[in-house]
Amino acid sequence: MxxxxxxxxxxxxxxxxxxxxxxxxxxxxxxxxxxxxxxxxxxxxxxxxxxxxxxxxxxxxxxxxxxxxxxxxxxxxxxxxxxxxxxxxxxxxxxxxxxxxxxxxxxxxxxxxxxxxxxxxxxxxxxxxxxxxxxxxxxxxxxxxxxxxxxxxxxxxxxxxxxxxxxxxxxxxxxxxxxxxxxxxxxxHPERDGNGGDGTSRKRLLALLGLLARDADSRELEILLKQDPALAYHLLKVVNSAAFAPSSPIHSFGQAINVLGRRQLQRWLQLLLYARQAEDGAANALLPLAAVRAAQMEALVKQRGGDRDQQDMAFVVGVFSLLDVLLDMPMTEIVSALSLDLEVVMALLDRAGALGELLALVERDIADGGALRGLGLDHESWWASQLQAHHWAIQVSRNL
Missing domain, CATH: 3.20.20.450 (EAL domain)
Structure with missing residues (x-):
């Protein structure tokens, strides 16, 4: 991919x-x-x-x-x-x-x-x-x-x-x-079981997010991945898919990390957090929504002249914006457990700053024309960003 x-x-x-x-x-x-x-x-x-x-x-x-x-x-x-x-x-x-x-x-x-x-x-x-x-x-x-x-x-x-x-x-x-x-x-607004969900799994997810946020080395990621069979399964499924077309099957996390590369590994793991199926076997409805938000945020920042680091930051804001729903935790607790850039924290907590303003737009089914103009975006660039984001979300959903 x-x-x-x-x-x-x-x-x-x-x-x-x-x-x-x-x-x-x-x-x-x-x-x-x-x-x-x-x-x-x-x-x-x-x-x-x-x-x-x-x-x-x-x-x-x-x-x-x-x-x-x-x-x-x-x-x-x-x-x-x-x-x-x-x-x-x-x-x-x-x-x-x-x-x-x-x-x-x-x-x-x-x-x-x-x-x-x-x-x-x-x-x-x-x-x-x-x-x-x-x-x-x-x-x-x-x-x-x-x-x-x-x-x-x-x-x-x-x-x-x-x-x-x-x-x-x-x-x-x-x-x-x-x-x-x-x-x-x-x-x-998913149904909650009333007991706060699987606390161990939630702590493991937060630990993984923390490793990704501080760009931990591959060995640390591999150790944590081995503790989460569902996440490990989906990661190996991704790297063995037609999107990457490996010459031979990949069976180890170390190989998977090498095939994806650091930047792609971070992105896929951030999305794979949403890949867990519901108890009835249905897909997690949050996965494609997180993919759309992440890809559209990245596309809009690129349209506005943002460099690669700024695009990566925008992607993180989009994909993390649904973590409070996924983990059934206040966003304040989530960001306090992670080492995130101040711009990302402001966007996630208060929809503040440049990234926060973009996120507030992306979260809406219909963007506000005045808000678009205020951010230097026109209707056509907005449509292009939606197409790019939905195209990628469709591909992500099919590969997971």
Whole structure:
């Protein structure tokens, strides 16, 4: 696996008008694996389609986000024409239409046409009998306040997308209701067992983070890795993957360290902290989120002219920003146990300083345009950083 900086998405220099502000939100299945990305466009309904098409016309966007699907809200299905459809690959695009629009015969006819062309069409909310008249076989529902009625999905073969799932309890309810795709902040609010988790494992993780922070020698890292079978397994899995293509299988930690190199070893171990599976065998939903934050922070600092050390520091801020959730500990206790640069500490504790301001932006699904301008960033550079970050997070998740 190469550095995130080596998988950059090219910047476009020929955009004739200001680039739109577009965000991405992950959509996962019941195993916490990413299956799609939801496009978030904070534009007026009349401009949302144009903004979406501009984002999808960006160089190499489909390769960057492969193999994930795109979930696209379509306020007015009648606004789509043949030219628009050329930019929306049916195999990758899932269209979401408002339930209220499904009562209109013209919309019903258009949705049937879209389904015949291979698009999956979801209804946003409960449309009753009108969903069938639109040839709709899936639902997207805002689950922030309530779940749909028990009969709403009886004829829905899916995918059925639960949106705005806020925590582990609501996630369990949405699964029970029949949803199979999920988006929202539930990964940031996991279910806790009430006893503080595995204290020994947590201390070992903090010790490893401390060794990484002070650039300890390989022997010290190897000793600690041998005490954590899960972490050791994932590290050996990474170095034996197609991303590194070793000439012969690697079985020792010393070999793994030599293959990765110090800089890559630090990055992979920081991410591997999130690689532990849940008790039900599902992937840790925090892993790709940490990868996105780390890679986007690095990309933004590079865009602003930061050197390699500054990019590394930004990466650390991004990947460590979820440690309080992972370890179920206050961030103040975590940073006090580590030897971190003051800029990193300020960013993690108070979202202060240059890195803290960037982290506050990266944590949002939709960036604030004014905040971007204040940091010397435009909408297009923001989109490029998102593509680069999500591309790397997809690769990380597949290798782990």
């Amino acid at each position: 190469t550095d995130t900086a080596n998988t950059e998405i090219p910047m476009s220099s020929s955009e004739p008008s200001p680039f739109p502000l577009v965000g991405l939100q992950a959509v996962s299945n019941a195993q916490n694996e990413w299956v799609a990305l939801s496009f978030r466009v904070p534009a007026a309904p009349g401009d949302a389609l144009a903004a979406l098409l501009a984002a999808l016309a960006y160089p190499d966007v489909h390769a960057a986000l492969a193999p994930l699907d795109y979930v696209v809200s379509l306020p007015d299905p009648l606004a789509l024409d043949a030219t628009h459809l050329e930019q929306l690959p049916p195999a990758r695009v899932v269209l979401v239409v408002p339930a209220a629009a499904c009562a209109e015969p013209a919309v019903q006819a258009r949705c049937k046409q879209l389904a015949e062309r291979g698009y999956r069409v979801l209804v946003d909310g409960e449309a009753g009998i009108h969903a069938g008249r639109c040839a709709i076989r899936g639902m997207a529902h805002d689950c922030a306040r309530e779940l749909p009625g028990p009969l709403a999905m009886l004829t829905m073969s899916g995918p059925n997308l639960a949106r705005n799932v806020g925590d582990a309890a609501r996630l369990a309810e949405a699964r029970q209701a029949g949803f199979d795709w999920f988006s929202g902040d539930y990964a940031l």
